[in-house]
Each structure stands twice: as structure tokens, then as C-alpha cells.
Amino acid sequence: MEKNTSPVLEIRHMNISFLQYEKGFRQVELPVISDLNLTIEEGEMVAVVGSSGSGKSLLAHGVMGILPYNASMGGEMIYRGQPLTRKRIQKLRGNEIVMVPQSTSYLDPLMKVGQQICKGSRDEEKKKKLNQIFHRFSLEEKVQQQYPFELSGGMTRRIMISTALIENPRLVIADEPTPGLHLKMAKRAMEHFRQLADMGAGVLVITHDLELALETADKVVVFYAGHTIEEANASDFKEVSLLRHPYTRALWKAIPQNGFESIPGIQPYVKEMPKGCPFAPRCEKRTAECEGEIPYRKVRDGYVRCLYDA
Amino acid sequence: MSSSMGKTIGKNIIRMILLVIAVSIAAFTLMTLSPIDPLQANVGQAALGSMSQEQIAKLEEYWGVGQPPLQRYLAWAKDFFTGDMGVSLLYRQEVSKVIAVKLGNSMFLMVMAWVFSGILGFVLGAVAGMHRGRAADKIIRGYCLTVSSTPAFWIAMLLLIVFGVWLKVLPIGLSVPIGVEASGVTFLDRVRHAILPAVTLSITGISNIALHTREKMIDIMESDYVLFARARGESNWQIFKNHGFRNVIGPAMTLQFAAISEIFGGSVLVEQVFSYPGLGQAAVSAGLGSDLPLLMAITIISALFVFGGNLIANILYGVIDPRIRKGEKAV
Structure with missing residues (x-):
């Protein structure tokens, strides 16, 4: 028996990139996910929140080992204390590890x-x-x-x-399980995942709906342009000052009850990714240092990828 | 449901009648435009030279030379639609009898080729599609592309040389042994004579079915539902059994019934090479010999076969695919 103190799934520095041909035979590598980190404990429901085009779905496909042939994945995945190799996922998927499409x-x-x-x-x-x-x-x-x-x-x-x-899943990965459902149904769907978590499984829900995620998830991982920029407890979202990253705060302010404010600009496309912090071009607090390496560091029982924590 | 069924049947009957009319007009026009002089072709230059004027006039009347085409067509059409296909000018027998014999011979060959190429083509195509890009796929695709760019009559001659001439294991032609009384011909003899032509037809038929099945299978393998099946731990065999077969069989069936036309067309050339006395060969001699009633009848019967094949394909598709069967709009 493996120790049950180890997390169900731990992803460290995951990156996924695509090889693409551009004009003739020039091959370009498109980094769709860079440096993704997250941890799911037993009985925990983690929501990965990001707008469309941020590479969220690939995260699910990467864990399940069903990325397309022209994609390559790096970093580490640890499932219940041991590396989740290609062979291991092929054995586990479909019974211990399941995906909801x-x-x-x-x-x-x-x-x-x-x-x-x-x-x-x-x-x-x-x-x-x-x-x-x-x-x-x-x-x-x-x-x-x-x-x-x-x-x-x-x-x-x-x-x-x-x-x-x-199946009898220990890890459930749900990829956008709610779009197209009206609110009541969407909530009910999220409750089903909550139940799975309460029964002891680790649940990872990938969604673009922050409000819905906050109602049921324990932890929220915010995804922006292929980077995890913040990991926060769902309770942190009760108070904007508890949040760590400017983008997360912007997301919070975009919720109708919190002001329904939007910030200008759009998420950068992989080919036009800025150096350093991907959010810098839209950030009010950016400085010259934001173009350098930004560490993913622990702040107040969560993580943030920002040099300036509020 | 039943009223829409009646509508479909009615529509198809009208379509069939229009098809027969169009095909008969086209065949007749081509025939009258043909540069072949029926007298020279069937009687011979030398014989014609030694004949008297009255004899030639009699022959001309027999072969229909000099009659206005429209009148000729209408006379033929009137008889045909009352069920009288006329008398073959070459065989001097009722066209219906000639066709019955020839079709019997051809059917044997075509059914063998059709079943064989259908099953083998499906299997090869499915295997290639499931293993896209790997050795099995490369070999199968290589074979199919080679064969489909090779003329059927050339393959026929090749097989004939190898098995008929060099190895001497199979007869070089005809549908029964030479010099044997009709009553002495066994079923096995017939099969032996049909093997080479049937194999030739199959070889060319396989590649078409296999290539199409492969394409469809590749689409299926790239679908989201197969991706999901993989994520649910289904093995390659389970994926084939649960999803691949189920989704590819409909299109494959359609293709198989539509392929009747190709088998029909191919049989004309192949029967010619093997001197196999079937419908295809009869069509060639009717064409070259200006045997109007026979050629018209063969053309129309072939058209009906092809039409029937396509019709069955359409109906089957509706039976197999629940989305159509249960009355959803076309997907």
C-alpha cells in the first residue's frame, strides 16, 4: 500500500509544446503550456480556471497520455507517490484515473x-x-x-x-464539464464532482467559469496564457486583498457582484508571448524586471507567479 | 413512416424509368453514329462482293441499314416496353435467352469477385486505417495504389501467363473445357474456369474498397470518441470492436454496393481477355457486330444492376445508421 499522505496527483513544471510547420519546411515549436504546477490531495477538488485558448484542455490530455503525435510534454507528474510514466498511465487510465470529456x-x-x-x-x-x-x-x-x-x-x-x-476512480479529470448547461444543471454537475471528491477521490475540474468553480472547489489554480499564475484557496476569493496575482484580482472584479469590471487587452497568443511575465503587457504594476524570470513562489498558503505581491 | 416509404419507392421507380430511357437513347445514338458497317463486319468483304443486289438488299433489311434512326428507335422502344427484347441478330435467338445464358456465366464470376473483393478489401482497409503510417499500412497502401494504377486487362494477361501458360494449373480461357460435351461438364470445371477472371476482377476491386475503407477508418481513429475510448483504457482491439467496426461498416457497405458498377465494367475487359462467354463479352461482340437489340438489352440490364446496387446501398445505410433510421435530419 502506498502512503496515503502523498498527494493523488502532483504536477511539477509541466510544459507542452507543438511542432508545427510554418511556410514550407521550417519547423516551429509552439509552447502551449509552460511551467504548470499543481497538487491534488485525496478528497480535494481543484479547479483550473482560465479563459479559452489558455491551453487548459491540453492539461487533461497530457495527464491521460492522449496528446496528439506532434505534441511533446516535459516536466514531472507524480501519481500517489510514484512517477506517472507513459506505461503507468496506460495501465491506470479508464479505471483509477478517469477523464470526463x-x-x-x-x-x-x-x-x-x-x-x-x-x-x-x-x-x-x-x-x-x-x-x-x-x-x-x-x-x-x-x-x-x-x-x-x-x-x-x-x-x-x-x-x-x-x-x-x-469505474472506481481515485483521480477524476473533468474537462469543461458545464458549458451549455443552464445554471441549475451546471451547479448540479459540479455537485456530482464534489461528491466524488467527498468519497475520497482527487478531482480536477478544468473550467472557464470562476464563479461556478468557487461554489464547489477547495482550491483554484488560475491559468493564463499557458502559465499557472496563482494557486489560491477558494476561501481567498471572499476578499480581494487575499488574492495574490493582478490577473486573479481582475478576474475577481469581473464577477458581476464584485463590480463587473473588465480590464483592457487580450491574452497573448503563443507566438507573440512576451518575455517574462505573460500578463505584464496588461498589468498596471509592471516594471522593467517583469521581463525577466518570474519565480512561482509560496505566498500565504498559496502560490503566485508575480514579483509584487500585494 | 409508411407514407414516406411509399413516396421513396415511387420516387425511385420514376428515377429508374427515366434512367432506362436516357440510357437507351444514349446507347442507340452511339450505335447509329458508329462507323461500323454491319454488312462488312458480319458478312465479310469477299462474300459481299460475290452477292447479287437482291441478296445484299435482303441483308441490309435484316441489319437495319438505311432505316431512319428515329423510326428504328421507336419500333425498338415499343417492343421493349411491352416486354419483347427482340431477336439477337448475331445469335439468331431471342435476346432474353441469350442474356439469360450469358448473365448466368457472368453472375458466377461477378458474385465471386464481388464477395471476395468486398471482404478482403474491407479487412485490408480496416487494418491499414488502424495502423496508419506503420509497416502494415505502407504495404497495403502500396499494393492498392499499384493495383489501382494498373489496367485490369494487363493484370488478366499477367495472371494468364503465370497460371495458365507457365504453371499450367488453370485453364487459359473459356468457361468450360474444350472438347467436352455439355452434359460432361462438372461444376468443378466451371469453378476452375472462373477462378482466373474472378481473381483478376477481385484484385482490382480490392484496392478501391480498401483505400476508401482506410480513409474512413483514419477519420474514425482521429475522432474525439476514439480519443476518449483511449483515455478510458480501451485496447486497440476494443477500440476496433466498439467503435471502428461500428462506424466504418455503413460507409463500407454503401461503397460495396456502389462498386457493382465497377465489377460490371471490369468484367467486360476481363471476359474479353479470358474469352469467357459472359455478358461483357456478349456486349463487345454486339457492339462490334452492330447487334442492336442485344446491345440495347445488355446496356439497360447493366444500368439496372448498377441502379439497383446504389439503391440497396442507400436503403442499407438507413437501416444501419440509427441517426437516419430513427428519422433525424441528414447529418
């Missing part, structure tokens, strides 16, 4: 839903478990005999979460 396109259009959740197995145990899950999600049993195109958006979402529940 982003959209209906991840379901086979020609396979009945029930069969699909059970991966085509006719095992009676599995079927029983499936019935229980359907009951819990208030899905009718006849839905098992339907095809993905016959489902509503909310049903599809529940079916995709069911693919995780049918």
Missing part, C-alpha cells in the same frame, strides 16, 4: 449509451452499477438503449459523468 463528440454516435458507458462489456455487476448511477442521475432506464443524438444537452452531460462513475 468536454463535448458530445467524445461519445460514439453509433453506440447505445448504456453499452458505451460499460465499454461494450456485458458484465452483470457493471449493469447493476449502471442502473444505480442512472437512478442517482434521474435518468430513465430506457435511455440506456438510446443513441447520443437522441439525448438532450443535460442528459449528454450526465452520461459523460456516468462514464467516470462506472
Whole structure:
């Protein structure tokens, strides 16, 4: 038995880049994720929050070992005390480590839903478990005999979460599980993940919806242009002064109850990444030093990638 | 459901009739534009020279020389649509009887080739698509590209030289042994004579089916649902069994039924090389010999076969794909 004091998943200095051909045969390496750090403990729900195009989905694909062939990944992943190698993830994915996908396109259009959740197995145990899950999600049993195109958006979402529940996961990675759901359904979906965490699994939810993440997650990792810029406890978001990074504070202020303010500028594209701090061009506090190396350092029980902590 | 079914059937019948009319007009036009003089082709220059004027006139009437084309076409069409395909000028038998015999021979060959190329093409295509870029894929693709850029008659001659002439294991032509009474011909004899032409047809048929199946399989392998299956720990075999086969079989079936036209077209050349007395060969001799009723009938029957193949493909697709079967709008 591995020690249960070690985190479920620890990611250190993860970077993912793509090889791309540009004009003829010149190969360019596009760094999509650079220096990503996060830790998920048992029973903990961590939300990775970032706007679209920040490379969040690749994080999930990187952990699951399903990056496309022209992508390369560096850094360290440690699952329950031991390195998560390619071989190890191939053994663990689909039972101990599960992913909840982003959209209906991840379901086979020609396979009945029930069969699909059970991966085509006719095992009676599995079927029983499936019935229980359907009951819990208030899905009718006849839905098992339907095809993905016959489902509503909310049903599809529940079916995709069911693919995780049918296993006995210790680590759940949910990639944008809520878009397209109205608030009530989205909240309920997040609660399902919360339940999984309460049952002892480590849950990583990748989302662009900070407000929703704050309601259920324990910890929030803020992602900006491929960098983790802050790791904060969900409770830190109660008070803007508890937050560490200017971008996180900007996100906080963008929430309707907190002023609904937006900051000018856009997230830089990978090819036009500024030197040093990726947020510097939009930051009010930038100085010449911001173009240098910015360490990811511990501040008040969290982490921040900024030279000036408030 | 039933009313839409009736509509579909009605639509297809109308389509079929229009097709037959169009094909018959096209075939007839080509035939009248043909530079071949039926008398010279069928009687011979020397024989014609020694004939009297009345004899030649009689022959001209028999072969329809000098008749106004429109009148000729209408006369043929009237008979054809009342079920009378006429008498073959070359075989001096009812066209329906000639076709029955020839089609019987050809069917044997074409069904063998169709089944064989369908199954093998599907398997090869699926294997190549699942292992894109690896050795198996390279070999299969190399084979398919080579074969599809090689003319069928050339492959036929190659096989004939190797198996018929050098190895002497298979007959070099015809559908039955030479010098044997019809009653003495066994089923095995027929099979032996059909092997080379059927293999030739299959070899060319396989590459088309395999290449298309491979393309489709590659699309499937790159889909999000296969990516997700991989993330759920499904093995390559499970991915094929659960997702690959399920998604590729529909398009493959469609292709297979649409491929009937290619088998039909290929059989004309292949039968010619092997002197195999089938429909294809009959079409060639009817064309060269100005046997109008026979050629028209063969053309129309071929068109109906191809039409039928495509129709079955469409219907099957609806049966296999639940999105169509359960009445969703076309995806």
C-alpha cells in the first residue's frame, strides 16, 4: 500500500509544446503550456480556471497520455507517490484515473449509451452499477438503449459523468464539464464532482467559469496564457486583498457582484508571448524586471507567479 | 413512416424509368453514329462482293441499314416496353435467352469477385486505417495504389501467363473445357474456369474498397470518441470492436454496393481477355457486330444492376445508421 499522505496527483513544471510547420519546411515549436504546477490531495477538488485558448484542455490530455503525435510534454507528474510514466498511465487510465470529456463528440454516435458507458462489456455487476448511477442521475432506464443524438444537452452531460462513475476512480479529470448547461444543471454537475471528491477521490475540474468553480472547489489554480499564475484557496476569493496575482484580482472584479469590471487587452497568443511575465503587457504594476524570470513562489498558503505581491 | 416509404419507392421507380430511357437513347445514338458497317463486319468483304443486289438488299433489311434512326428507335422502344427484347441478330435467338445464358456465366464470376473483393478489401482497409503510417499500412497502401494504377486487362494477361501458360494449373480461357460435351461438364470445371477472371476482377476491386475503407477508418481513429475510448483504457482491439467496426461498416457497405458498377465494367475487359462467354463479352461482340437489340438489352440490364446496387446501398445505410433510421435530419 502506498502512503496515503502523498498527494493523488502532483504536477511539477509541466510544459507542452507543438511542432508545427510554418511556410514550407521550417519547423516551429509552439509552447502551449509552460511551467504548470499543481497538487491534488485525496478528497480535494481543484479547479483550473482560465479563459479559452489558455491551453487548459491540453492539461487533461497530457495527464491521460492522449496528446496528439506532434505534441511533446516535459516536466514531472507524480501519481500517489510514484512517477506517472507513459506505461503507468496506460495501465491506470479508464479505471483509477478517469477523464470526463468536454463535448458530445467524445461519445460514439453509433453506440447505445448504456453499452458505451460499460465499454461494450456485458458484465452483470457493471449493469447493476449502471442502473444505480442512472437512478442517482434521474435518468430513465430506457435511455440506456438510446443513441447520443437522441439525448438532450443535460442528459449528454450526465452520461459523460456516468462514464467516470462506472469505474472506481481515485483521480477524476473533468474537462469543461458545464458549458451549455443552464445554471441549475451546471451547479448540479459540479455537485456530482464534489461528491466524488467527498468519497475520497482527487478531482480536477478544468473550467472557464470562476464563479461556478468557487461554489464547489477547495482550491483554484488560475491559468493564463499557458502559465499557472496563482494557486489560491477558494476561501481567498471572499476578499480581494487575499488574492495574490493582478490577473486573479481582475478576474475577481469581473464577477458581476464584485463590480463587473473588465480590464483592457487580450491574452497573448503563443507566438507573440512576451518575455517574462505573460500578463505584464496588461498589468498596471509592471516594471522593467517583469521581463525577466518570474519565480512561482509560496505566498500565504498559496502560490503566485508575480514579483509584487500585494 | 409508411407514407414516406411509399413516396421513396415511387420516387425511385420514376428515377429508374427515366434512367432506362436516357440510357437507351444514349446507347442507340452511339450505335447509329458508329462507323461500323454491319454488312462488312458480319458478312465479310469477299462474300459481299460475290452477292447479287437482291441478296445484299435482303441483308441490309435484316441489319437495319438505311432505316431512319428515329423510326428504328421507336419500333425498338415499343417492343421493349411491352416486354419483347427482340431477336439477337448475331445469335439468331431471342435476346432474353441469350442474356439469360450469358448473365448466368457472368453472375458466377461477378458474385465471386464481388464477395471476395468486398471482404478482403474491407479487412485490408480496416487494418491499414488502424495502423496508419506503420509497416502494415505502407504495404497495403502500396499494393492498392499499384493495383489501382494498373489496367485490369494487363493484370488478366499477367495472371494468364503465370497460371495458365507457365504453371499450367488453370485453364487459359473459356468457361468450360474444350472438347467436352455439355452434359460432361462438372461444376468443378466451371469453378476452375472462373477462378482466373474472378481473381483478376477481385484484385482490382480490392484496392478501391480498401483505400476508401482506410480513409474512413483514419477519420474514425482521429475522432474525439476514439480519443476518449483511449483515455478510458480501451485496447486497440476494443477500440476496433466498439467503435471502428461500428462506424466504418455503413460507409463500407454503401461503397460495396456502389462498386457493382465497377465489377460490371471490369468484367467486360476481363471476359474479353479470358474469352469467357459472359455478358461483357456478349456486349463487345454486339457492339462490334452492330447487334442492336442485344446491345440495347445488355446496356439497360447493366444500368439496372448498377441502379439497383446504389439503391440497396442507400436503403442499407438507413437501416444501419440509427441517426437516419430513427428519422433525424441528414447529418
